[in-house]
Amino acid sequence: MPEARVIPLRQDGGGPRQRSRPAPRRASRPGVGSLQERTAAARGLGGGTDEVTDAGQTLDAPAGELAALPTPGPTELEARVAEVGEFLQRRLTGRYTVDDFGFDRDLTEHVVMPLLRPLYEKWFRVETIGTENVPLSGGALLVANHSGTLPLDALMTTVAAHDDLPVPRHLRMLAADLVFGLPGVGAAARKAGHTLACNADAEALLSAGELVGVWPEGFKGIGKDFADRYKLQRFGRGGFVSAALRCGVPIIPCSIVGAEEIYPKIADLGAVARLLGVPYFPITPTWPLLGPLGLVPLPSKWYIEFGEPIHTESYEPGAADDPMLVFNLTDQVRENIQQTLYRLLAGRRNAFLG
Amino acid sequence: MSEAPSVVLVTGVSRFLGGHLAARLAADPSIERVLGVDTTPPSREMRRRMGRAEFVRVDIRNPLIGKVISTAKVDTVVHASLSGNPGASGGRSMMMEMNVIGTMQLLAACQRSETVRRLVVKSTSAVYGASRRDPATFTETTEPKAIPPGGYAKDAVEIEGYVRSFSRRRPDIPVTTLRFVNLIGPRIDTSFVRYFSLPVVPVVLGYDARVQLLHEEDAVAVLERAAAQDLPGVFNVGGAGVLMLSQAIRRAGRLSLPIPQPAVPLVGRFTRRARLVDFSPEQMRLLNFGRVVDTTKLRTEFGFTPRWTTVQAFDDFVAGRNLRPVIDPATWGKAQDAALAVARALPSRA
Numbered sequence: 001m002p003e004a005r006v007i008p009l010r011q012d013g014g015g016p017r018q019r020s021r022p023a024p025r026r027a028s029r030p031g032v033g034s035l036q037e038r039t040a041a042a043r044g045l046g047g048g049t050d051e052v053t054d055a056g057q058t059l060d061a062p063a064g065e066l067a068a069l070p071t072p073g074p075t076e077l078e079a080r081v082a083e084v085g086e087f088l089q090r091r092l093t094g095r096y097t098v099d100d101f102g103f104d105r106d107l108t109e110h111v112v113m114p115l116l117r118p119l120y121e122k123w124f125r126v127e128t129i130g131t132e133n134v135p136l137s138g139g140a141l142l143v144a145n146h147s148g149t150l151p152l153d154a155l156m157t158t159v160a161a162h163d164d165l166p167v168p169r170h171l172r173m174l175a176a177d178l179v180f181g182l183p184g185v186g187a188a189a190r191k192a193g194h195t196l197a198c199n200a201d202a203e204a205l206l207s208a209g210e211l212v213g214v215w216p217e218g219f220k221g222i223g224k225d226f227a228d229r230y231k232l233q234r235f236g237r238g239g240f241v242s243a244a245l246r247c248g249v250p251i252i253p254c255s256i257v258g259a260e261e262i263y264p265k266i267a268d269l270g271a272v273a274r275l276l277g278v279p280y281f282p283i284t285p286t287w288p289l290l291g292p293l294g295l296v297p298l299p300s301k302w303y304i305e306f307g308e309p310i311h312t313e314s315y316e317p318g319a320a321d322d323p324m325l326v327f328n329l330t331d332q333v334r335e336n337i338q339q340t341l342y343r344l345l346a347g348r349r350n351a352f353l354g
Numbered sequence: 355m356s357e358a359p360s361v362v363l364v365t366g367v368s369r370f371l372g373g374h375l376a377a378r379l380a381a382d383p384s385i386e387r388v389l390g391v392d393t394t395p396p397s398r399e400m401r402r403r404m405g406r407a408e409f410v411r412v413d414i415r416n417p418l419i420g421k422v423i424s425t426a427k428v429d430t431v432v433h434a435s436l437s438g439n440p441g442a443s444g445g446r447s448m449m450m451e452m453n454v455i456g457t458m459q460l461l462a463a464c465q466r467s468e469t470v471r472r473l474v475v476k477s478t479s480a481v482y483g484a485s486r487r488d489p490a491t492f493t494e495t496t497e498p499k500a501i502p503p504g505g506y507a508k509d510a511v512e513i514e515g516y517v518r519s520f521s522r523r524r525p526d527i528p529v530t531t532l533r534f535v536n537l538i539g540p541r542i543d544t545s546f547v548r549y550f551s552l553p554v555v556p557v558v559l560g561y562d563a564r565v566q567l568l569h570e571e572d573a574v575a576v577l578e579r580a581a582a583q584d585l586p587g588v589f590n591v592g593g594a595g596v597l598m599l600s601q602a603i604r605r606a607g608r609l610s611l612p613i614p615q616p617a618v619p620l621v622g623r624f625t626r627r628a629r630l631v632d633f634s635p636e637q638m639r640l641l642n643f644g645r646v647v648d649t650t651k652l653r654t655e656f657g658f659t660p661r662w663t664t665v666q667a668f669d670d671f672v673a674g675r676n677l678r679p680v681i682d683p684a685t686w687g688k689a690q691d692a693a694l695a696v697a698r699a700l701p702s703r704a
Contacts, residue, residue, distance in 0.1 A: 081697040085690030093683050094605035097665070100596050100646050101490045102564045180643070181486035183560025183615065190564070191598075200489040200496070 101172070101205070103193035108170065112192050113162055119152075120159040123297070124258060125354070128164040129305040133252055136167045139206040140309070141244040142213045143333050144254035145232055145341065146221035149282045151175075152297060153222075153259035154215060158192070160304050161211060172205050173213040174198075174240075178278070199243050206247040213254075214240045216330075223268070223280040229260035230345060232338050238323075238330040245320040245329075250309035253333050255340035258302030261351045263287070301354035303344050307336055356528075356584035359430035359472065360386040363423060365414055365460065366435025367407075368392040370542045371476065373400040374574045375434060379581065380407035389426055391419065392435065393452075414456040420463035423470065431464055432474040432581050433457065436513065438506035438634070439545055446505065446634075453509040454516075461520045464527070473529045474580040475517050479590060480507035480636060481533060484563075484643040493648045494533075494588045505634035514588075528586035532576060535592035535647060538667050539570030540674020547671065548631045553680055555603045556621050559612035563599045563644030566592045569662035569670060576658055589656050590647035593664040599641065605665075606672045607679020615642075 087110055090096055096106040120126050134140065142161075147153060154173055161171040173189075174197035180186040195201045197214065205212045215221065220233040244251050267283035287294030310333060312319075319325055348354060362379050366372035367390030376390040377400075388407035390396070395411060396404065412418050414435065423431070436453055457475075464470045482492045485500035502508050514531060521529045536546045549555065568591060576591050603610045613621050618638055625631045653659050662670065671677075 077700065078694060078697045081693050082690070085686075085693055089683075089686045089690060092604060092686050093607075094597075094601040094603075096601065098564070098596055098598055098601070100564075102562075102596065102598065102644070104598070177487045183558075186486065187560060187562040191562070195490045196487065198489050200491075200493070204491065 098191070099193075101193065101195045101201070102190035103170070103172070104191040105170070105193075108192050112188075113159065116155055116159050117163070120156055120163070123299050124156060124262075124302040126156055126160060126258075126302040126304055127354070128160050129303060130308075131164050131166070131306060133306040133309055134161070134165055134169070134211070135250065135309070136165065136169070137209065139209045139247055139249040140211050140252055141202075141206060141240060141249055142171065142211060142252045142254050142306075143240060143337070144213065144215055144256055145230075145337050146215035146217040147224070147229065147256070148222060148259035148297075149263040149265050149284070150297075151215070151222060152262060153256045154213065156259070156302065157213060157254065157256065157304060161213075169211045171213045172210045173215075174202055176218060197239075199239055202240065202243040203247055206243060206249050216240050219279040223265065223282070225268075226260070226264035226266055230257075230341050232334055232341075235330050235334045238326045241326045241329045241333070242320040245312050245315055245326070248313040250311050250313075251329070251333055252309050253307035253336040253340065255305045255307065255337050255344060256302065257305075257341060257344040257348065258300040258351070261300035262297035264298070298352070300351050301348075303348070303354075305340055305344060307340055310336075357429075357471070358384055358583075359581060360384075361389070361426055361428045361469075362387070362430045362432065362581055363389045363391065363426070363428040364407075364432045364434060365391050365456075366433075366437070367404070367409065368394045368396040368400070369435065369437065370570065371537075371573055371577065372432075372434040373404060374570075375432060375577045375581070376407040377403045377405065378574060378578050380405045387426065389422065389428065391422065414460050415451065417459065417463070419460055420466060423463050423467050427469045428467070429469050430472040430474070430581055431460070431470055432476075432577060433460055434474075434476045434577060436476050436478065436510065438478065438480070438637075439543075439632070449506070450509055453506075454512050457513045458516055461516055465520060465524055471527060472581070472584060473517075473520075473527055474577065475513070475529065475531045476577065477514055477517075477531050477533045477588075478506070478510045479533045479535045479566075479592065479645055479647050480640075481510045481514060482645060482647070483507065483636075484639045484645050486643060488643065488645075490564075491646045491648045492590065494590055494651055502636050505636045507634075507636040528584040530580040530585050531588045532580060533588065533590050533647065534573060535566045535568050535590075535645070537570055537573050538567045538671045540671055542570040545631050545633055545637065547675075549633070550602065550606050550608065550671070551675065551677065552625075552630060553608060554611050555608045556613050556618075556625070557599060557603070557610045558618055558638075558642050559614045561615075561642045563641050564596045564646050565599050565602055565644060565664070566596055566646045567664045567667045568593050568660060569667035572660040572662055572667075575661075576652075576656075579656070579658055585656050587651075587655065589652045590649050591652055591660075592647050592649050593660045593662055593667050594649070595664045596646055597664050597668055599644070602668055605668060606677050607681065607683070608677075609680050 090106065098104045144157060158171040162168045170193050173194040175189055175194050177196055179189050180196060202212060216236040217233040218236060224233060263282065263284045265282040265284055269281040269283065273279065273281035284294060362385060364372050364376045367376050373396050376388050379385050380388045389410055390404065390407050391410045391412050391414060393413050395409060410422055412422060435456065437449055464473055480502060482496060483498040483500045483502045487499040489496065502511060517529060517531055537544055538547060600610060622633050622638060
């Protein structure tokens with residue numbers, strides 16, 4: 001049943017998605033192959049002949065349907081109207097369920113994801129690498145670098161986890177308390193399945209078998225100057241490692257390249273930030289110079305690489321209370337992400353073309 | 355194993371929870387006597403329901419309560435009178451008096467008593483407060499991040515403090531403290547129930563709270579179980595699952611009226627003056643952030659699983675109160691049919 005619901009909504013984005021989806025799979029092994037592929041894609045931006053034949057092939061297969069297109073056309077529209085109508089009815093009468101964290105799967109799949117998808121596919125042209133490293137079921141902790149002044153990197157990672165994994169998964173992020181105090185934003189974050197970054201919530205989600213995302217650099221990472229781009233900041237106090245150890249779930253290092261360039265922060269108005277009660281008030285080449293136009297992120301080309309999982313189930317039960325072990329594991333994760341970032345950056349020729 | 359109670363004293367019997375508990379205990383032939391105390395006599399219907407339970411009109415703030423306990427040789431005390439409903443308690447300061455001073459007096463009487471061997475205290479999950487820095491679910495050991503600023507929640511925090519010092523002084527008496535989430539059901543009357551009964555429900559703009567509810571019948575059943583055997587400790591009591599505030603309003607067929615945060619106290623004052631709903635500032639914070647408690651300890655250690663989930667309890671409340679939707683749900687169906695007809699009429703895009 002969810003299949004039937006999801007397919008029509010994606011239909012209008014279906015063309016490019018089908019083209020872009022095989023690409024990350026082929027590029028799933030970082031190495032010479034993927035690099036060639038990336039440079040090839042960069043040279044003939046827009047895909048050139050290769051992409052057209054690709055799309056042609058996918059359309060060729062159901063040739064029978066193509067011939068019969070005039071008749072199913074209106075029924076497809078009807079199906080979409082019926083589906084949207086059903087969705088609205090469900091929303092207006094409250095016939096949907098949320099979990100204890102306030103996660104609203106219905107809303108996330110039908111509204112949040114379709115809103116983020118154009119940004120993911122068209123604007124940032126996100127390429128995912130190493131999707132086979134993310135377990136298809138069970139608890140896992142995804143640890144990523146944070147950047148970009150606004151947490152678009154986190155939002156794009158949720159789309160990656162939903163769209164580019166063989167089985168769609170909902171990434172449950174751990175966010176700062178500031179998020180939940182903001183009107184509108186806090187409620188939306190809860191509905192999209194995110195919760196406060198604290199050990200109680202992390203462990204509750206992990207032991208319930210959820211894929212949990214954490215950005216341990218926090219504000220230090222997302223609010224760093226453009227000059228410090230791709231330099232990892234301190235990884236919090238290692239709380240995420242102890243949560244993973246306690247639940248015995250693997251840690252998946254995740255490296256995001258491209259998010260640093262979306263809003264290059266060249267200065268910070270500390271006084272304004274204090275006045276507004278936020279950790280920083282960024283000045284970018286376009287913000288606040290161009291007003292609301294400055295909020296449009298620059299269209300950098302993104303890569304999200306999921307690294308080899310670091311397994312924690314072999315440690316003895318008390319391991320989470322051993323600060324030395326926690327520090328070492330934190331460093332290991334941090335090093336892993338930093339090295340991957342360098343490698344991805346070395347393979348990238350241009351921040352906007354890839 | 356713990357002894358079955360023979361003489362039970364229930365406070366707050368003129369209210370829903372105390373009255374129904376007294377009725378349930380009176381129906382149990384193994385219990386010798388059930389004494390119900392309150393400042394106002396229970397309604398006629400409630401008295402009939404209570405059957406052989408005796409009503410003693412006594413103010414628990416008065417030392418007389420000690421005499422009642424000693425002359426009747428009460429062995430089990432169920433303190434169910436904690437109220438968060440200032441309208442029914444004669445104003446806010448009166449409510450605080452009844453809650454805090456009443457509990458102190460009752461505990462003092464229990465401490466002196468030689469017959470009391472079990473104490474059950476009704477508390478509230480409001481003791482956890484509600485803030486943006488709180489975890490998604492509260493366990494019994496979670497420290498509140500924001501101490502409730504006043505009103506009902508502060509009363510409950512103080513009461514729990516007195517109960518803790520009581521158990522230090524009388525370690526031989528097992529004390530059960532039950533932290534209830536908001537109660538709902540077709541018969542109970544709380545400010546929460548009145549809130550959802552408004553045709554247009556004010557909500558805080560930009561916030562959508564998670565709401566956890568407990569069915570009134572489950573609440574009575576939990577108290578009954580606690581009165582019947584020794585189950586010392588603090589337990590969260592709530593139904594399984596969560597409703598979003600907006601979702602609950604839609605399920606009840608009400609319309610929500612988003613109010614910007616700065617205007618919320620103003621609207622609160624208005625609904626109180628208009629005698630619609632009397633919401634304490636603490637309950638208004640609840641509407642911002644919501645509160646969900648972890649009931650694992652209730653299910654495993656206490657051995658009780660609520661029969662109604664949050665959603666079922668809410669639906670029972672909507673059905674039992676005969677809340678008629680402001681907008682008929684059939685309208686949405688008609689709108690969809692109309693849209694489908696338009697879609698069919700459109701020329702096909704070949």
